Amino acid sequence: MSKLDGLHPIVRQKAEALIAICAAAKLPIIVTQGLRTDEEQAALWAKGRTAPGPKVTNAKPGHSYHNYGLAFDIAVVKNGRPTWDDKVSVDGDETPDYVEVGEIGEQLGLEWGGRWKFRDLPHFQMRFGLSLADLKSGKRPTIEGDVVQLPVRPVSVA
Ligand SMILES: [Zn+2]
Structure with a gap:
């Protein structure tokens, strides 16, 4: 890794x-x-709030470009x-x-x-022109850097 x-x-x-x-x-x-997963972001957000230590971020899960x-x-x-x-x-x-x-x-x-x-x-x-709100709503840059809209609910694969 x-x-x-x-x-x-x-x-x-x-x-x-x-x-x-x-x-x-x-x-x-x-x-x-x-890349920082939502779980990792949630653990960082908890520091200085519900977990010990100083605050280290102002970004909740899904609120950092790291999460994407x-x-x-x-x-x-x-x-x-x-x-x-x-x-x-x-x-x-x-x-x-x-x-x-x-x-x-x-x-x-x-x-x-x-x-x-x-x-x-x-x-x-x-940012590829995308705000965090755009990213949360499922917009993503393609590998060429264009913007696409993903389905809001991921399709589950059986
Ligand atoms: Zn950073």
Whole structure:
């Protein structure tokens, strides 16, 4: 299993390109999360609410692009270990690595969580023009990135 399994093929291709470009730029990164199932999202939502610990997400199941395979998170790797220090600069220049990686991701056509009001520096996604409401109603990007409407109730196969 790879963390990239279950990502939309276009998103996966961009994640792989981001890893390769960052490695070549001496900014090693790993993908820490890709597709997140509704069960996994529900467990995250519970943290800081009905389960112990601090809150880690504002997204209920079905309310994150991760739940549709359209988002992934990265971590900058320092001395062989992931670091979430938003000031870290493994390559030794003045720009934090998370910002450099974010800008490279944007050049690849990814939306970067570092631009959001509630910054999510490790997060990248592609919406394909679809809101979360669209996704919840069964609209999905095809492998070419066009939009199709799925049946609202999945057809059960005997
Ligand atoms: Zn994320």
